Amino acid sequence: MxxxxxxxxxxxxxxxxxxxxxxxxxxxxxxxxxxxxxxxxxxxxxxxxxxxxxxxxxxxxxxxxxxxxxxxxxxxxxxxxxxxxxxxxxxxxxxxxxxxxxxxxxxxxxxxxxxxxxxxxxxxxxxxxxxxxxLLSDLKSRRSDDRETTVLADLTEREREVLDLVAAGLSNKRVALRLDLHEKTVKHHMTRILSKLNVSNRTEAALWVHRRSVEG
CATH class of the missing domain: 3.40.50.2300 (Response regulator)
Structure with missing residues:
Protein backbone atom coordinates (compact mmCIF):
# COMPACT_ATOMS: atom_id res chain seq x y z
CA MET A 1 0.00 0.00 0.00
CA LEU A 135 0.28 32.29 -20.08
CA LEU A 136 0.91 30.85 -23.53
CA SER A 137 -1.02 33.70 -25.17
CA ASP A 138 0.93 36.32 -23.19
CA LEU A 139 4.21 34.62 -24.05
CA LYS A 140 3.38 34.67 -27.76
CA SER A 141 2.36 38.33 -27.51
CA ARG A 142 5.58 39.26 -25.74
CA ARG A 143 7.66 37.38 -28.28
CA SER A 144 5.86 39.25 -31.04
CA ASP A 145 6.49 42.58 -29.28
CA ASP A 146 10.15 41.67 -28.80
CA ARG A 147 10.48 40.75 -32.47
CA GLU A 148 8.90 44.03 -33.59
CA THR A 149 11.15 46.01 -31.22
CA THR A 150 14.16 44.25 -32.74
CA VAL A 151 12.93 45.01 -36.25
CA LEU A 152 12.44 48.69 -35.38
CA ALA A 153 15.96 48.86 -33.97
CA ASP A 154 17.27 47.33 -37.19
CA LEU A 155 15.95 50.21 -39.28
CA THR A 156 18.41 53.00 -40.05
CA GLU A 157 17.55 56.55 -39.05
CA ARG A 158 16.84 57.42 -42.70
CA GLU A 159 14.63 54.34 -43.12
CA ARG A 160 12.61 55.37 -40.06
CA GLU A 161 12.14 58.85 -41.51
CA VAL A 162 10.95 57.38 -44.81
CA LEU A 163 8.65 54.90 -43.04
CA ASP A 164 7.06 57.58 -40.86
CA LEU A 165 6.32 59.77 -43.90
CA VAL A 166 4.89 56.83 -45.85
CA ALA A 167 2.72 55.96 -42.85
CA ALA A 168 1.52 59.58 -42.88
CA GLY A 169 0.28 59.01 -46.43
CA LEU A 170 3.01 60.65 -48.49
CA SER A 171 3.93 59.25 -51.91
CA ASN A 172 7.52 58.36 -52.79
CA LYS A 173 7.78 61.62 -54.74
CA ARG A 174 6.58 63.74 -51.81
CA VAL A 175 8.84 61.82 -49.41
CA ALA A 176 11.76 62.57 -51.74
CA LEU A 177 10.91 66.28 -51.76
CA ARG A 178 10.47 66.38 -47.97
CA LEU A 179 13.82 64.67 -47.30
CA ASP A 180 15.67 66.24 -50.22
CA LEU A 181 16.35 62.85 -51.82
CA HIS A 182 16.01 61.40 -55.29
CA GLU A 183 12.77 59.45 -55.75
CA LYS A 184 14.85 56.46 -56.81
CA THR A 185 16.64 56.59 -53.44
CA VAL A 186 13.30 56.60 -51.61
CA LYS A 187 12.21 53.53 -53.58
CA HIS A 188 15.45 51.81 -52.58
CA HIS A 189 14.79 52.63 -48.91
CA MET A 190 11.23 51.31 -49.20
CA THR A 191 12.46 48.02 -50.64
CA ARG A 192 14.74 47.55 -47.63
CA ILE A 193 12.00 48.65 -45.20
CA LEU A 194 9.46 46.17 -46.61
CA SER A 195 12.03 43.40 -46.35
CA LYS A 196 12.92 44.21 -42.74
CA LEU A 197 9.27 44.51 -41.67
CA ASN A 198 8.43 41.31 -43.58
CA VAL A 199 5.45 43.01 -45.25
CA SER A 200 4.45 43.11 -48.94
CA ASN A 201 3.54 46.71 -49.66
CA ARG A 202 3.33 50.31 -48.48
CA THR A 203 -0.13 49.84 -46.99
CA GLU A 204 0.99 46.97 -44.77
CA ALA A 205 4.04 49.00 -43.73
CA ALA A 206 1.80 51.93 -42.79
CA LEU A 207 -0.49 49.62 -40.80
CA TRP A 208 2.54 48.20 -39.00
CA VAL A 209 3.52 51.72 -37.89
CA HIS A 210 -0.01 52.64 -36.83
CA ARG A 211 -0.38 49.43 -34.80
CA ARG A 212 2.92 50.08 -33.05
CA SER A 213 1.81 53.61 -32.15
CA VAL A 214 -1.53 52.39 -30.76
CA GLU A 215 0.04 49.56 -28.72
CA GLY A 216 2.89 51.76 -27.55
Missing part, protein backbone atom coordinates in the same frame (compact mmCIF):
# COMPACT_ATOMS: atom_id res chain seq x y z
CA UNK A 2 1.38 3.41 -1.00
CA UNK A 3 2.29 5.79 1.79
CA UNK A 4 0.15 8.85 2.37
CA UNK A 5 1.29 12.13 0.81
CA UNK A 6 2.42 14.35 3.70
CA UNK A 7 1.02 17.85 3.16
CA UNK A 8 1.57 21.18 4.92
CA UNK A 9 -0.80 24.10 4.32
CA UNK A 10 0.32 27.72 4.75
CA UNK A 11 -2.34 30.41 4.29
CA UNK A 12 -3.16 33.45 6.42
CA UNK A 13 -6.93 32.98 6.00
CA UNK A 14 -7.91 30.55 8.80
CA UNK A 15 -11.25 29.62 7.25
CA UNK A 16 -9.71 28.65 3.92
CA UNK A 17 -6.77 26.88 5.54
CA UNK A 18 -9.11 24.86 7.75
CA UNK A 19 -11.29 24.00 4.76
CA UNK A 20 -8.33 22.70 2.75
CA UNK A 21 -6.91 20.67 5.62
CA UNK A 22 -10.30 19.21 6.56
CA UNK A 23 -11.06 18.26 2.96
CA UNK A 24 -7.72 16.53 2.47
CA UNK A 25 -7.99 14.70 5.77
CA UNK A 26 -11.26 13.24 4.55
CA UNK A 27 -9.57 11.97 1.36
CA UNK A 28 -7.64 8.72 1.26
CA UNK A 29 -3.93 9.05 0.64
CA UNK A 30 -3.19 12.36 2.41
CA UNK A 31 -1.82 13.32 5.80
CA UNK A 32 -1.79 16.91 7.06
CA UNK A 33 1.50 17.29 8.94
CA UNK A 34 1.58 21.06 9.59
CA UNK A 35 -0.27 24.34 9.18
CA UNK A 36 0.94 27.93 9.05
CA UNK A 37 -0.03 31.49 8.18
CA UNK A 38 3.15 33.27 7.02
CA UNK A 39 6.43 33.00 5.19
CA UNK A 40 8.18 32.45 8.53
CA UNK A 41 5.84 29.52 9.24
CA UNK A 42 6.58 28.05 5.80
CA UNK A 43 10.34 28.21 6.39
CA UNK A 44 10.03 26.64 9.84
CA UNK A 45 7.73 23.85 8.64
CA UNK A 46 10.00 22.94 5.73
CA UNK A 47 13.08 22.90 7.97
CA UNK A 48 11.50 20.96 10.84
CA UNK A 49 8.72 18.83 9.33
CA UNK A 50 9.88 18.35 5.71
CA UNK A 51 6.45 17.68 4.16
CA UNK A 52 6.17 15.94 0.80
CA UNK A 53 4.23 18.93 -0.53
CA UNK A 54 3.89 22.46 0.79
CA UNK A 55 0.68 24.26 -0.22
CA UNK A 56 1.25 27.99 0.02
CA UNK A 57 -0.63 31.19 -0.81
CA UNK A 58 0.92 34.20 -2.56
CA UNK A 59 -0.88 36.86 -0.48
CA UNK A 60 0.28 36.33 3.07
CA UNK A 61 2.74 37.97 5.50
CA UNK A 62 6.21 38.06 3.86
CA UNK A 63 4.61 37.03 0.54
CA UNK A 64 4.54 33.62 -1.07
CA UNK A 65 6.63 34.64 -4.07
CA UNK A 66 9.32 36.01 -1.76
CA UNK A 67 9.19 32.95 0.49
CA UNK A 68 9.25 30.37 -2.31
CA UNK A 69 12.95 30.63 -3.29
CA UNK A 70 13.97 30.88 0.38
CA UNK A 71 12.13 27.65 1.13
CA UNK A 72 13.96 25.94 -1.73
CA UNK A 73 17.28 27.18 -0.35
CA UNK A 74 16.42 25.45 2.92
CA UNK A 75 15.27 22.27 1.18
CA UNK A 76 15.99 22.15 -2.58
CA UNK A 77 13.88 19.01 -3.10
CA UNK A 78 10.78 20.53 -1.52
CA UNK A 79 7.67 20.28 -3.74
CA UNK A 80 5.52 23.42 -3.60
CA UNK A 81 1.99 24.08 -4.85
CA UNK A 82 0.77 27.69 -4.96
CA UNK A 83 -2.93 27.96 -4.07
CA UNK A 84 -4.12 31.51 -4.71
CA UNK A 85 -6.75 33.84 -6.15
CA UNK A 86 -4.21 35.60 -8.37
CA UNK A 87 -4.71 34.99 -12.09
CA UNK A 88 -1.94 37.42 -13.06
CA UNK A 89 0.35 35.88 -15.68
CA UNK A 90 3.36 37.59 -14.08
CA UNK A 91 2.59 35.85 -10.77
CA UNK A 92 2.25 32.49 -12.53
CA UNK A 93 5.55 32.98 -14.36
CA UNK A 94 7.33 34.20 -11.23
CA UNK A 95 6.12 31.20 -9.22
CA UNK A 96 7.11 28.64 -11.85
CA UNK A 97 10.45 30.31 -12.54
CA UNK A 98 11.18 30.31 -8.80
CA UNK A 99 10.61 26.57 -8.59
CA UNK A 100 6.92 26.00 -7.82
CA UNK A 101 5.61 22.61 -8.97
CA UNK A 102 2.00 23.70 -9.23
CA UNK A 103 -0.15 26.82 -9.52
CA UNK A 104 -3.81 26.36 -8.62
CA UNK A 105 -6.64 28.85 -8.23
CA UNK A 106 -8.65 28.95 -5.04
CA UNK A 107 -12.10 27.61 -5.68
CA UNK A 108 -10.75 24.33 -7.02
CA UNK A 109 -12.74 21.33 -5.79
CA UNK A 110 -11.37 18.87 -3.25
CA UNK A 111 -11.03 16.10 -5.82
CA UNK A 112 -9.33 18.46 -8.26
CA UNK A 113 -6.83 19.60 -5.63
CA UNK A 114 -6.17 15.99 -4.66
CA UNK A 115 -5.41 15.11 -8.28
CA UNK A 116 -3.00 18.05 -8.53
CA UNK A 117 -1.17 16.96 -5.37
CA UNK A 118 -0.95 13.39 -6.64
CA UNK A 119 0.47 14.61 -9.96
CA UNK A 120 3.02 16.84 -8.23
CA UNK A 121 4.05 13.99 -5.93
CA UNK A 122 4.84 11.97 -9.09
CA UNK A 123 7.15 14.74 -10.27
CA UNK A 124 4.74 16.50 -12.64
CA UNK A 125 4.14 20.26 -12.90
CA UNK A 126 0.57 21.57 -12.92
CA UNK A 127 -0.96 24.94 -13.85
CA UNK A 128 -4.72 25.55 -13.89
CA UNK A 129 -5.84 25.14 -17.55
CA UNK A 130 -7.28 28.66 -17.91
CA UNK A 131 -4.01 30.12 -16.64
CA UNK A 132 -1.77 27.97 -18.83
CA UNK A 133 -3.72 29.08 -21.91
CA UNK A 134 -3.41 32.73 -20.89
Missing amino acids: AANIRVAVVDDHPLLREGVTRSLREMNGFEIVAEGASGADARRIVAEVQPDILIMDISMPEGGLVTLPVVLEIRPSQKIVILTVSEDSDDVSAALNSGANGYVLKGVGTRGLAEVLQAVSRGETYVSPTLSAR
Whole structure:
Protein backbone atom coordinates (compact mmCIF):
# COMPACT_ATOMS: atom_id res chain seq x y z
CA MET A 1 0.00 0.00 0.00
CA ALA A 2 1.38 3.41 -1.00
CA ALA A 3 2.29 5.79 1.79
CA ASN A 4 0.15 8.85 2.37
CA ILE A 5 1.29 12.13 0.81
CA ARG A 6 2.42 14.35 3.70
CA VAL A 7 1.02 17.85 3.16
CA ALA A 8 1.57 21.18 4.92
CA VAL A 9 -0.80 24.10 4.32
CA VAL A 10 0.32 27.72 4.75
CA ASP A 11 -2.34 30.41 4.29
CA ASP A 12 -3.16 33.45 6.42
CA HIS A 13 -6.93 32.98 6.00
CA PRO A 14 -7.91 30.55 8.80
CA LEU A 15 -11.25 29.62 7.25
CA LEU A 16 -9.71 28.65 3.92
CA ARG A 17 -6.77 26.88 5.54
CA GLU A 18 -9.11 24.86 7.75
CA GLY A 19 -11.29 24.00 4.76
CA VAL A 20 -8.33 22.70 2.75
CA THR A 21 -6.91 20.67 5.62
CA ARG A 22 -10.30 19.21 6.56
CA SER A 23 -11.06 18.26 2.96
CA LEU A 24 -7.72 16.53 2.47
CA ARG A 25 -7.99 14.70 5.77
CA GLU A 26 -11.26 13.24 4.55
CA MET A 27 -9.57 11.97 1.36
CA ASN A 28 -7.64 8.72 1.26
CA GLY A 29 -3.93 9.05 0.64
CA PHE A 30 -3.19 12.36 2.41
CA GLU A 31 -1.82 13.32 5.80
CA ILE A 32 -1.79 16.91 7.06
CA VAL A 33 1.50 17.29 8.94
CA ALA A 34 1.58 21.06 9.59
CA GLU A 35 -0.27 24.34 9.18
CA GLY A 36 0.94 27.93 9.05
CA ALA A 37 -0.03 31.49 8.18
CA SER A 38 3.15 33.27 7.02
CA GLY A 39 6.43 33.00 5.19
CA ALA A 40 8.18 32.45 8.53
CA ASP A 41 5.84 29.52 9.24
CA ALA A 42 6.58 28.05 5.80
CA ARG A 43 10.34 28.21 6.39
CA ARG A 44 10.03 26.64 9.84
CA ILE A 45 7.73 23.85 8.64
CA VAL A 46 10.00 22.94 5.73
CA ALA A 47 13.08 22.90 7.97
CA GLU A 48 11.50 20.96 10.84
CA VAL A 49 8.72 18.83 9.33
CA GLN A 50 9.88 18.35 5.71
CA PRO A 51 6.45 17.68 4.16
CA ASP A 52 6.17 15.94 0.80
CA ILE A 53 4.23 18.93 -0.53
CA LEU A 54 3.89 22.46 0.79
CA ILE A 55 0.68 24.26 -0.22
CA MET A 56 1.25 27.99 0.02
CA ASP A 57 -0.63 31.19 -0.81
CA ILE A 58 0.92 34.20 -2.56
CA SER A 59 -0.88 36.86 -0.48
CA MET A 60 0.28 36.33 3.07
CA PRO A 61 2.74 37.97 5.50
CA GLU A 62 6.21 38.06 3.86
CA GLY A 63 4.61 37.03 0.54
CA GLY A 64 4.54 33.62 -1.07
CA LEU A 65 6.63 34.64 -4.07
CA VAL A 66 9.32 36.01 -1.76
CA THR A 67 9.19 32.95 0.49
CA LEU A 68 9.25 30.37 -2.31
CA PRO A 69 12.95 30.63 -3.29
CA VAL A 70 13.97 30.88 0.38
CA VAL A 71 12.13 27.65 1.13
CA LEU A 72 13.96 25.94 -1.73
CA GLU A 73 17.28 27.18 -0.35
CA ILE A 74 16.42 25.45 2.92
CA ARG A 75 15.27 22.27 1.18
CA PRO A 76 15.99 22.15 -2.58
CA SER A 77 13.88 19.01 -3.10
CA GLN A 78 10.78 20.53 -1.52
CA LYS A 79 7.67 20.28 -3.74
CA ILE A 80 5.52 23.42 -3.60
CA VAL A 81 1.99 24.08 -4.85
CA ILE A 82 0.77 27.69 -4.96
CA LEU A 83 -2.93 27.96 -4.07
CA THR A 84 -4.12 31.51 -4.71
CA VAL A 85 -6.75 33.84 -6.15
CA SER A 86 -4.21 35.60 -8.37
CA GLU A 87 -4.71 34.99 -12.09
CA ASP A 88 -1.94 37.42 -13.06
CA SER A 89 0.35 35.88 -15.68
CA ASP A 90 3.36 37.59 -14.08
CA ASP A 91 2.59 35.85 -10.77
CA VAL A 92 2.25 32.49 -12.53
CA SER A 93 5.55 32.98 -14.36
CA ALA A 94 7.33 34.20 -11.23
CA ALA A 95 6.12 31.20 -9.22
CA LEU A 96 7.11 28.64 -11.85
CA ASN A 97 10.45 30.31 -12.54
CA SER A 98 11.18 30.31 -8.80
CA GLY A 99 10.61 26.57 -8.59
CA ALA A 100 6.92 26.00 -7.82
CA ASN A 101 5.61 22.61 -8.97
CA GLY A 102 2.00 23.70 -9.23
CA TYR A 103 -0.15 26.82 -9.52
CA VAL A 104 -3.81 26.36 -8.62
CA LEU A 105 -6.64 28.85 -8.23
CA LYS A 106 -8.65 28.95 -5.04
CA GLY A 107 -12.10 27.61 -5.68
CA VAL A 108 -10.75 24.33 -7.02
CA GLY A 109 -12.74 21.33 -5.79
CA THR A 110 -11.37 18.87 -3.25
CA ARG A 111 -11.03 16.10 -5.82
CA GLY A 112 -9.33 18.46 -8.26
CA LEU A 113 -6.83 19.60 -5.63
CA ALA A 114 -6.17 15.99 -4.66
CA GLU A 115 -5.41 15.11 -8.28
CA VAL A 116 -3.00 18.05 -8.53
CA LEU A 117 -1.17 16.96 -5.37
CA GLN A 118 -0.95 13.39 -6.64
CA ALA A 119 0.47 14.61 -9.96
CA VAL A 120 3.02 16.84 -8.23
CA SER A 121 4.05 13.99 -5.93
CA ARG A 122 4.84 11.97 -9.09
CA GLY A 123 7.15 14.74 -10.27
CA GLU A 124 4.74 16.50 -12.64
CA THR A 125 4.14 20.26 -12.90
CA TYR A 126 0.57 21.57 -12.92
CA VAL A 127 -0.96 24.94 -13.85
CA SER A 128 -4.72 25.55 -13.89
CA PRO A 129 -5.84 25.14 -17.55
CA THR A 130 -7.28 28.66 -17.91
CA LEU A 131 -4.01 30.12 -16.64
CA SER A 132 -1.77 27.97 -18.83
CA ALA A 133 -3.72 29.08 -21.91
CA ARG A 134 -3.41 32.73 -20.89
CA LEU A 135 0.28 32.29 -20.08
CA LEU A 136 0.91 30.85 -23.53
CA SER A 137 -1.02 33.70 -25.17
CA ASP A 138 0.93 36.32 -23.19
CA LEU A 139 4.21 34.62 -24.05
CA LYS A 140 3.38 34.67 -27.76
CA SER A 141 2.36 38.33 -27.51
CA ARG A 142 5.58 39.26 -25.74
CA ARG A 143 7.66 37.38 -28.28
CA SER A 144 5.86 39.25 -31.04
CA ASP A 145 6.49 42.58 -29.28
CA ASP A 146 10.15 41.67 -28.80
CA ARG A 147 10.48 40.75 -32.47
CA GLU A 148 8.90 44.03 -33.59
CA THR A 149 11.15 46.01 -31.22
CA THR A 150 14.16 44.25 -32.74
CA VAL A 151 12.93 45.01 -36.25
CA LEU A 152 12.44 48.69 -35.38
CA ALA A 153 15.96 48.86 -33.97
CA ASP A 154 17.27 47.33 -37.19
CA LEU A 155 15.95 50.21 -39.28
CA THR A 156 18.41 53.00 -40.05
CA GLU A 157 17.55 56.55 -39.05
CA ARG A 158 16.84 57.42 -42.70
CA GLU A 159 14.63 54.34 -43.12
CA ARG A 160 12.61 55.37 -40.06
CA GLU A 161 12.14 58.85 -41.51
CA VAL A 162 10.95 57.38 -44.81
CA LEU A 163 8.65 54.90 -43.04
CA ASP A 164 7.06 57.58 -40.86
CA LEU A 165 6.32 59.77 -43.90
CA VAL A 166 4.89 56.83 -45.85
CA ALA A 167 2.72 55.96 -42.85
CA ALA A 168 1.52 59.58 -42.88
CA GLY A 169 0.28 59.01 -46.43
CA LEU A 170 3.01 60.65 -48.49
CA SER A 171 3.93 59.25 -51.91
CA ASN A 172 7.52 58.36 -52.79
CA LYS A 173 7.78 61.62 -54.74
CA ARG A 174 6.58 63.74 -51.81
CA VAL A 175 8.84 61.82 -49.41
CA ALA A 176 11.76 62.57 -51.74
CA LEU A 177 10.91 66.28 -51.76
CA ARG A 178 10.47 66.38 -47.97
CA LEU A 179 13.82 64.67 -47.30
CA ASP A 180 15.67 66.24 -50.22
CA LEU A 181 16.35 62.85 -51.82
CA HIS A 182 16.01 61.40 -55.29
CA GLU A 183 12.77 59.45 -55.75
CA LYS A 184 14.85 56.46 -56.81
CA THR A 185 16.64 56.59 -53.44
CA VAL A 186 13.30 56.60 -51.61
CA LYS A 187 12.21 53.53 -53.58
CA HIS A 188 15.45 51.81 -52.58
CA HIS A 189 14.79 52.63 -48.91
CA MET A 190 11.23 51.31 -49.20
CA THR A 191 12.46 48.02 -50.64
CA ARG A 192 14.74 47.55 -47.63
CA ILE A 193 12.00 48.65 -45.20
CA LEU A 194 9.46 46.17 -46.61
CA SER A 195 12.03 43.40 -46.35
CA LYS A 196 12.92 44.21 -42.74
CA LEU A 197 9.27 44.51 -41.67
CA ASN A 198 8.43 41.31 -43.58
CA VAL A 199 5.45 43.01 -45.25
CA SER A 200 4.45 43.11 -48.94
CA ASN A 201 3.54 46.71 -49.66
CA ARG A 202 3.33 50.31 -48.48
CA THR A 203 -0.13 49.84 -46.99
CA GLU A 204 0.99 46.97 -44.77
CA ALA A 205 4.04 49.00 -43.73
CA ALA A 206 1.80 51.93 -42.79
CA LEU A 207 -0.49 49.62 -40.80
CA TRP A 208 2.54 48.20 -39.00
CA VAL A 209 3.52 51.72 -37.89
CA HIS A 210 -0.01 52.64 -36.83
CA ARG A 211 -0.38 49.43 -34.80
CA ARG A 212 2.92 50.08 -33.05
CA SER A 213 1.81 53.61 -32.15
CA VAL A 214 -1.53 52.39 -30.76
CA GLU A 215 0.04 49.56 -28.72
CA GLY A 216 2.89 51.76 -27.55
